[in-house]
Amino acid sequence: SIEFRDVWKIYRGNGIDYPALRGVGFVVEKGEFVALQGPSGSGKTTVIYLAGGLDTPTRGEVIVNGENIGRLSEGKRAKWRRRNVGIVFQFFHLVPTLTVLENVILPMELAGYPPKEKRLERAEELLEIVGMKDKEEKFPNQLSGGEQQRVAIARALAADPHIILADEPTANLDTRNKLKIIDLLIEANRLGKTILYTTHDPQLASKADRLLKIIDGRIVSD
Amino acid sequence: SIEFRDVWKIYRGNGIDYPALRGVGFVVEKGEFVALQGPSGSGKTTVIYLAGGLDTPTRGEVIVNGENIGRLSEGKRAKWRRRNVGIVFQFFHLVPTLTVLENVILPMELAGYPPKEKRLERAEELLEIVGMKDKEEKFPNQLSGGEQQRVAIARALAADPHIILADEPTANLDTRNKLKIIDLLIEANRLGKTILYTTHDPQLASKADRLLKIIDGRIVSD
Numbered sequence A, B: 001s002i003e004f005r006d007v008w009k010i011y012r013g014n015g016i017d018y019p020a021l022r023g024v025g026f027v028v029e030k031g032e033f034v035a036l037q038g039p040s041g042s043g044k045t046t047v048i049y050l051a052g053g054l055d056t057p058t059r060g061e062v063i064v065n066g067e068n069i070g071r072l073s074e075g076k077r078a079k080w081r082r083r084n085v086g087i088v089f090q091f092f093h094l095v096p097t098l099t100v101l102e103n104v105i106l107p108m109e110l111a112g113y114p115p116k117e118k119r120l121e122r123a124e125e126l127l128e129i130v131g132m133k134d135k136e137e138k139f140p141n142q143l144s145g146g147e148q149q150r151v152a153i154a155r156a157l158a159a160d161p162h163i164i165l166a167d168e169p170t171a172n173l174d175t176r177n178k179l180k181i182i183d184l185l186i187e188a189n190r191l192g193k194t195i196l197y198t199t200h201d202p203q204l205a206s207k208a209d210r211l212l213k214i215i216d217g218r219i220v221s222d
């Protein structure tokens, strides 16, 4: 499960403090499929970053599968992340010096799962599902926006994590590719994965078990 | 007007040639509002890059307002671009070391238009329209995805160019912000601007005078 307890995130920049999250509280139960919706700038990416241990709250607690990850050191959070979480970043963040195939294999090497001899096959299978197997030898700078997004989704699923955090996973996709990704997420959830995703797309939002709405850093409905 | 005549674009990478555009031909007349739609990886961003003189065709001609821009040198194309074109990139490409306000003023300084004493006022006005005036002192890395996109749109309109090229201008926006941007583009077109934009969003596509469909680097319907 993913639990936020009165979480504040205050960004300090140019001498002013900007509260991106102001007392956010919610629980996503194990195996739930939950959408997080809200206007541009409302705090969705910040929630994803905190839930994935990529950043820590200024105040409050982020507790994932019973572990208070906001309290862990940077190194421990990175280790925790490798074994527990797959993240689809809003702007992909593929490793520029690795090919598409290598980008999808990397999480498996870091997690030590699945066993070595199965990794190539799993990476090929995921790339096939997202329609990117024919471009597996390309580098990220040789891909279109939507192609990078699809590789990022395959990568997030690679090490078969318990939790999937996806930040606008279909924003750069045409309808056909979008439906493929929606089906993939639904299937992963059916297999028991806990999924928290943000989206501005009503079609994707409608697939969720529950909709969390966020405005100006506060959850307004649940 | 924007005219593509039998345009091929072949990317050479890792020893293989990849034809992103295969004989693309179309004309967007002066003052038209045209959408370019197609699957992920079909060549839309490549068309935008060539129409904006950011890259040159491998074969064929790109003629904008009577000028064969594919034949110009890199320096001449940059100069031509400053005075004629505003571009909204798919992934924004804001200047990281400039504030929001400075990013919007920069195109006016490069174009030498409008006159110096009017630039601040125009930048503030555009940022107000896209709902970003309260964040004008922030840097791009302190903004959310949708906020960066809105700044990128204000920047593309800043020097009042004749031609606006927009690559998925609403992909990272919630419905309310999306409608603001759609209205802004429609208004710019009403004032006589030629607009070519790509989108996966049916609502935005429906506003166009004409829909160009591209699949695997070829225009399939016009």
Ligand SMILES: Nc1ncnc2c1ncn2[C@@H]1O[C@H](COP(=O)(O)OP(=O)(O)OP(=O)(O)O)[C@@H](O)[C@H]1O
Residues within 6 Å of the ligand: A135, A141, A142, A143, A144, A145, A146, A147, A172, A173, A174, B011, B012, B013, B018, B019, B020, B038, B039, B040, B041, B042, B043, B044, B045, B046, B047, B090
């Ligand atoms: N530098 C490059 N080297 C090799 N291939 C490239 C390069 N840049 C783009 N491509 C390929 O050219 C094709 C067209 O890319 P383009 O970015 O124009 O697609 P797009 O229609 O904008 O897609 P999307 O909707 O995903 O943004 C893609 O299949 C991509 O893999």
Ligand SMILES: Nc1ncnc2c1ncn2[C@@H]1O[C@H](COP(=O)(O)OP(=O)(O)OP(=O)(O)O)[C@@H](O)[C@H]1O
Residues within 6 Å of the ligand: A011, A012, A013, A018, A019, A020, A038, A039, A040, A041, A042, A043, A044, A045, A046, A047, A090, B135, B141, B142, B143, B144, B145, B146, B147, B172, B173, B174
């Ligand atoms: N490093 C930072 N410094 C200052 N403010 C920041 C920083 N990062 C984000 N913010 C602010 O925090 C707020 C929340 O940002 P966040 O990226 O979480 O929004 P979002 O809901 O994901 O928006 P979008 O739908 O546009 O992607 C925004 O108003 C943004 O300006």
Ligand SMILES: [Mg+2]
Residues within 6 Å of the ligand: A044, A045, A046, A090, A167, B144, B145, B146
């Ligand atoms: Mg975001």
Ligand SMILES: [Mg+2]
Residues within 6 Å of the ligand: A144, A145, A146, B044, B045, B046, B090, B167
């Ligand atoms: Mg593109």
